Amino acid sequence: MKQVAIVGGTGYGAIELIRLLQGHSKLEITKIISHSQEGQRLEETYPHLKSFVPIPMEELNIHALDQEVDIVFFATPPGVSKQYIPHLQSVQCIDLSGDLRLDSPETYEMWYGQEGAPKSLLDEAVYGLSEIYSEKLSTARICSNPGCFPTASLLGLMPAVHHDLIDLSSIVIDGKTGVSGAGRKQSAMTHFSETNENVKPYKVGKHQHIPEIEQYLTREADQQAYINMTTHLIPMTRGLMCTIYTHLKSSVEPSYIHELYSNFYQNHPFVRVRPQDHFPATKEVTGSNFCDIGVHINERTGQLTIASAIDNLVKGAAGQAIQNANIMNGWNVEEGLQLIPMFP
Amino acid sequence: MKQVAIVGGTGYGAIELIRLLQGHSKLEITKIISHSQEGQRLEETYPHLKSFVPIPMEELNIHALDQEVDIVFFATPPGVSKQYIPHLQSVQCIDLSGDLRLDSPETYEMWYGQEGAPKSLLDEAVYGLSEIYSEKLSTARICSNPGCFPTASLLGLMPAVHHDLIDLSSIVIDGKTGVSGAGRKQSAMTHFSETNENVKPYKVGKHQHIPEIEQYLTREADQQAYINMTTHLIPMTRGLMCTIYTHLKSSVEPSYIHELYSNFYQNHPFVRVRPQDHFPATKEVTGSNFCDIGVHINERTGQLTIASAIDNLVKGAAGQAIQNANIMNGWNVEEGLQLIPMFP
Amino acid sequence: MKQVAIVGGTGYGAIELIRLLQGHSKLEITKIISHSQEGQRLEETYPHLKSFVPIPMEELNIHALDQEVDIVFFATPPGVSKQYIPHLQSVQCIDLSGDLRLDSPETYEMWYGQEGAPKSLLDEAVYGLSEIYSEKLSTARICSNPGCFPTASLLGLMPAVHHDLIDLSSIVIDGKTGVSGAGRKQSAMTHFSETNENVKPYKVGKHQHIPEIEQYLTREADQQAYINMTTHLIPMTRGLMCTIYTHLKSSVEPSYIHELYSNFYQNHPFVRVRPQDHFPATKEVTGSNFCDIGVHINERTGQLTIASAIDNLVKGAAGQAIQNANIMNGWNVEEGLQLIPMFP
Amino acid sequence: MKQVAIVGGTGYGAIELIRLLQGHSKLEITKIISHSQEGQRLEETYPHLKSFVPIPMEELNIHALDQEVDIVFFATPPGVSKQYIPHLQSVQCIDLSGDLRLDSPETYEMWYGQEGAPKSLLDEAVYGLSEIYSEKLSTARICSNPGCFPTASLLGLMPAVHHDLIDLSSIVIDGKTGVSGAGRKQSAMTHFSETNENVKPYKVGKHQHIPEIEQYLTREADQQAYINMTTHLIPMTRGLMCTIYTHLKSSVEPSYIHELYSNFYQNHPFVRVRPQDHFPATKEVTGSNFCDIGVHINERTGQLTIASAIDNLVKGAAGQAIQNANIMNGWNVEEGLQLIPMFP
Structure with missing residues (x-):
């Protein structure tokens, strides 16, 4: 031990x-x-x-x-x-x-x-987006564990960016997070009476996860990437979804994209690509280390939409940290993390 | 009477x-x-x-x-x-x-x-987006009351489209709605245990409000508009927010956009443009006929983001219907609708 | 004015x-x-x-x-x-x-x-439980508006106490309140992440509404009354329900009790006694000044159970205050308060 | 295996x-x-x-x-x-x-x-209230797993009944359950829009868990017990709390009762008696097999109030079922159930 x-x-x-x-x-x-x-x-x-x-x-x-x-x-x-x-x-x-x-x-x-x-x-420090940087992580002593929005966003975007399918200047990320992401400190933002039955954008244009996402997109694409991201507070405790909108560089078949995503993550047990035309829900990953992804091609407009769901406290924080500890120590990446999501 | x-x-x-x-x-x-x-x-x-x-x-x-x-x-x-x-x-x-x-x-x-x-x-039939079509509505006998997502989206987009500020091919709409939008019929989508503590996209690429929004954008711009919209079910009963992402045709000052929006709606009591750099929250319109709007210019990317919030059952349905009845009968547009939102 | x-x-x-x-x-x-x-x-x-x-x-x-x-x-x-x-x-x-x-x-x-x-x-000061003390209120200059739990509890108990039907030493009140009752101040108790999906008793044996309820029961019964009340925080913003358990002094027909309650409140528009064997829900009074009451006789044990629901911010605070202003000024008691509950 | x-x-x-x-x-x-x-x-x-x-x-x-x-x-x-x-x-x-x-x-x-x-x-069939009937369960082939309200109520009452401390005719149980207790079937009772921001009593006087609780209280006390229980639906998915009100037969010190409860469950890892004057919250057991109990003596009225919290799907159903399988097979009672509650 x-x-x-x-x-x-x-x-x-x-x-x-x-x-x-x-x-x-x-x-x-x-x-x-x-x-x-x-x-x-x-x-x-x-x-x-x-x-x-x-x-x-x-x-x-x-x-x-x-x-x-x-x-x-x-x-x-x-x-x-x-x-x-x-x-x-x-x-x-x-x-x-x-x-x-x-x-x-x-x-x-x-x-x-x-x-x-x-x-x-x-x-x-090695950036701990486990599925993407596992090789460098396997010999790292210091790991910088990713933010919650970057985890969901980057896992959602990486297959498309890696295969150079999308126009980098077109990326829009609409983030929705549960309130636990704001931590335990009391604030107007975490007050039950004002957060329940409410949706509100916050830190518009100022969220510190924006440069983090851009940095790793830029690194993968080998070209400067900018994103337009707005984060929203949603009346739930856990769960985070990024809905990502991009323009495809050229027309592709929906089944092609779906297969490309499935293949990209086939050896990564914590990323589950949903069947074609199915989309994830945050409750379907609650309490677990999964990142569930669904992709959709809007054939009328040539756009690729990606929905990526995590539990912000698990894959978006503590779970991925343990996953990284597993990688850094050469253990089975799933050790201690084989939890079925708590549903309902 | x-x-x-x-x-x-x-x-x-x-x-x-x-x-x-x-x-x-x-x-x-x-x-x-x-x-x-x-x-x-x-x-x-x-x-x-x-x-x-x-x-x-x-x-x-x-x-x-x-x-x-x-x-x-x-x-x-x-x-x-x-x-x-x-x-x-x-x-x-x-x-x-x-x-x-x-x-x-x-x-x-x-x-x-x-x-x-x-x-x-x-x-x-005259389309009952009250603030935009009040003149035609004032002589109409048949009014087609708008959908909830179109109401929030079109009120959010109209000033920018009217002034030809945005690239029509760039419009992304991320919609978030409370569960009452699905009506009273029981379905998996409305089951408390599966909807609470959950966010999920639905009808991706298939929502019937998509052509409705496109039709009126096209009419206003006098050029075919397509949008990329994904709607999400949020764990709350009432409230709807559309976060709208667009590319500006050319660089403008944030204060210019804010003033343009304020002026556009200055004689329309039910649209409240928030102070610059402030954004609406759905709870701040609950139970009322308001559509609250905030605008943001991302100066790094030249994008205009618009957040537009309504109560889906009021401005998104019954309230706007009464507003239209007021217009069609030549009454004060606010008659019967001067309700302060119920907060908290 | x-x-x-x-x-x-x-x-x-x-x-x-x-x-x-x-x-x-x-x-x-x-x-x-x-x-x-x-x-x-x-x-x-x-x-x-x-x-x-x-x-x-x-x-x-x-x-x-x-x-x-x-x-x-x-x-x-x-x-x-x-x-x-x-x-x-x-x-x-x-x-x-x-x-x-x-x-x-x-x-x-x-x-x-x-x-x-x-x-x-x-x-x-005259205690502003409007339905019970309207006569004294009509000539009062200073009104002490009741607490939220006392309003629901006393309106639920008064008909039975007035008619001397229950054993005063048997009264148990189980209170359930939405979080807005705790006000706007931030505290652990109002933190969304810890209050959502949670029920907890608070101020057990120490709630300052206990002596208030006892004082007015004692006054009505002309004999010292003690209650056993536990209040609970419930994951909702508005709404308060008191479920009240008492022993009947002697056996009575359920229909007799129901009729007695209906008659007691027949000239009081803000207290709605539900049909026999129907019970109120807090959502059915949200935003309104109603107190909805249901009664049940457990024929196996000779107990009378009463459920009493209010919106804690309306009938439990601001609404009753305005009702009292109406009474103190000789106006129609419903002036300004004829609101239909906001449902759903 | x-x-x-x-x-x-x-x-x-x-x-x-x-x-x-x-x-x-x-x-x-x-x-x-x-x-x-x-x-x-x-x-x-x-x-x-x-x-x-x-x-x-x-x-x-x-x-x-x-x-x-x-x-x-x-x-x-x-x-x-x-x-x-x-x-x-x-x-x-x-x-x-x-x-x-x-x-x-x-x-x-x-x-x-x-x-x-x-x-x-x-x-x-042997009744599977694990902590109470473990001896008979250890040789049973057929186990009847308890209901959710009976689990919380009986674990809350057993120490006091076993030691003959309370008046059996005085027992009032106020039950509060999350919506998952109603199962997956769609009904008005499980509709998000009508259950959220709402508390309502249901099956008043008719809940099938009433005779179950009475049967095992009667068996323990060796005298016929009747209870007065009202169950309420609360806007949360998981979690169940029974607040139990009883009259003590004679006056006792709060610390005596607290010690008696602590001793009663000292060898039972899944029942956690809270420190004196502390009370459980349902969220503090979510996802786990714990039953957390707090006790309070109202010294003004000689009443004992007990709050008992479980996750209705775990200790109130599947978790206790596995606990019983462990007992029936002579395994460590905690096998497979050593989960820390998911908080927040």
Whole structure:
């Protein structure tokens, strides 16, 4: 058993890591680190954890961590992991925050409003979009786990971009997320009375996941890509769907696209391409590490529409982080993640 | 007081007409017609109506209707109103169904899967997008009330199309609707356990509102328009948002667009253009006849994004129908509709 | 038109007063008072109010208020109105907070955790359970508007207590409320992600509505009454149901009880007793001032169960406050409140 | 590995059995039986199961079943299992329906409206309230799995009844259930638009779980028990809470009751008694086999209130069924069920 520390113990990312690692045969949690609740036990904040997680939370001692555990998951707000990871020399680090996702510290500063991580750290970190970068991940020590919208969007777009089927300037992404994506902090955006029975766009033109998606599209296409993405808050707790609209470069058969997508992901158990003319629903992946994808060609307009659904806390955060830990350690990629979605 | 008959008395459209007409000073309901529940009182099906609507429902006698009332609202499924309206010679008819919305019977047949209305009837009916066609509506006898997605989409697009600002081939509409849009019939789509905590696309590439939107965009632009629209079911009862993505023909200032939208609707009390960089939320129009609109220019990509929110049962159905009745009778357009949205 | 001031302008109680007064023919809002947002307009906080409420919010000047308006509604947190009402000599005051509801300052202090109002003020205020105390209200200047659970519970119990049918020591009240009852303040209790798909009891044994219910039951029965009430938070925004369980003193026919309830409320348009063996649902009163009641006799055990449903923000707060203003001014009790519930 | 057949393959009970058995190390599903969908694969109805459950559904051949599998779970509507179980001689049978729960065929007929099972079958079946009847279950071949309300209610009441602390004639149970309890069949009760933002009592005085609860209370107390239970439909998918109100026979300290409950369940990992003055929430058990219990003594009235929360599809159905299979086979009672609740 490898030993795990989770930094940022009281957020939803940490809680979901704990839920998922409960069924993992090669990883055990031995440290939960929380600055704000040091000395407390998690079940005081989260009664659902009663009878699990007997250890109290600890203050972070970054210098000891290298000796004490094998893997550190950072489930921390922006700006935390970039300070601490440089002090870790030997443990594997998986960063669920956005600190290491953008290649350039300047771009980070523009979208996150604070100084970026050191360039050397950015260069070392491998982007953990597991299905696409598994080879580099297999030898990485530091993994930058993708954002939730980038996970759904990039998995939805990669087959088409890889095969050069779409006009890169045409990409529109309409994102819809459950409220858990906003974390546990209380805000007007998370107030039940104002979020229930409501749909609203947020961070229009300003969402920090925009440059992340563009960066990896650009890398795959070898040509600068820009997207037009609007994210919406939807009255549900978990679940995220990106509906992606693109123009095809030339006319193709619907069955051709469908087969191309199916083939692209045939050895990747966590991406399920739906039968032709079927579309995913977020509830059909709830609680699981799946990304379900449906594709549609509008023959009247020559457009390709892609719907991509994930559980934002699993494939969009904690689940993919564990998937990356599996890859980085040479284990079966499905270890600990063979969960059937909870339906209904 | 003019006398009103509602045909299709037990659907949500009729129920909402009844709710709204309760506060109308010039219209009173004297007939509620339901084939399936003739002789019953509405409160047997809808206990919330107890102490309102004392009259029992009746079987439809189309030939008598002309003498008995002044206005007939058809809140009926597809295929009903097109049969009956030709028999009405003198009453005003407002059709909430899709039967009279498409100019060509052939297009109707393609999207609705049944024979279209007689061409002469289609030619006589005036499309009831109140803010845009008020002049023609003021002399109309037959009004074809718009669909819910077309109402939000067209009100969102009209200022930009009217001023020739956008590339017509670039229009993407991502629609999100509450479940009441699917009506009262029970189906897998309306099952609480499977719809709650879920987002799913439906009728992809097949939604009958697509040709309706295209027809009126084409008319306004004087050039064939095609749209790429995907509609999604969202876990809420009421509310509909269309997020619309377009390419600008040339670069413009955000403040210019915002002012242009504000001016376009300045004499139209039911369209509220939000302050620059503010966006609507469906809950902020719930229960009211407002269409709230926000616009955003993505300066990195030259795209114009429009968010347009309505209550699908009010501005998207019964409210706009009453607005049209007001216009057709020369009354204050706000009569009976001065309701503050119910928030939260 | 009488002129109205609302104190506590940015809470849900005030917002609902504004929504309802929009349709009132004898009252107009001329002052909205908010300490925290003085100088701002309400639509900055509540965009749904755009195009309504043109006046900016003001700081409270309690000494001027007596001259400036005719009626003051206090929609304030506990502890505010008891300080200010003593300074008002001539205007009518309707207090939506709990400050004036308990006869004894000591009891108030025990349940609210702060000093009670002066006894003279408590003696002058009339409890605004409109259907029961309309006679005293018709000559009152100061009205203490009831809490939401007391409104539903007392209207459900009064006919049985009045006719001495039930064992007072047997009363169990199981309360279920939507989240809007907790107000706009952000708290763990109102966080969407943790409240959605959840039911939880709260303030068990400590809810400040317990002594309020007991006081008015005791007054009606002329004998000390104690209740056992547990309140639950339910994943919905509006709506409140009290399910009330009691032992009958002696065996009676179900039809007798039903008739007794129907007769008790026959001249009270806002209480709708459902047909025998029918029960109310909160959605059937949403947005309206109705209290819907169903009664059931368990013939196996001699128990009477009563279900009583209201919209917590209307009959449980702002609606009943306006109903009381109507009574205090000798107007039709339904003035401004003839709204059909919004369904679905 | 023992081989499992599930009869009634397309209901929520079966789907949840499949989800949970995915992680069971001693049971594998080899047969899924569905009369209505014979020949189809489950993922056609339930796309979330894609890549799981490769076997097609089969028609029931009751005579072959005895040879083909080791355990049969009946997740069938009322009236099915009672016909088939008599034909099974050697396999273990676990019946999730209500067919074998009531001792007397006459009582069954009165509440279920159809003929009861043969008395000999009723006599052989052991009631599967795992924590209470584990000894008898350990040698049983036929298990009658409890209903959802009885599971929560009986686990909540048993410690107090066992220790003779409460007046049996005083028991009031207020039940609140998510909509999944109504199954997959479409009905007015499960329609999203009418169930969302709504609370309603249902089957008042007629719920078939009433005699089930009374039977086992009577058995434990050795004296006839009657309860007064009202069940409510709540706008959530999963989760069930029973709030139970009782009169204590004599005055006791809150800490005494709390300790008594904690001790009663100390060797039962699936019942978690909350710390004194803490209460459970349904979301804190979602997806897990836990029953969380909180107790409160109202010292003013001498009443004991108990809140008991389960996931209706897990501890209230499929989870407890697997727990019973574990007991019947002498395995660790937690096998396959060590799931942390999914929160948020």
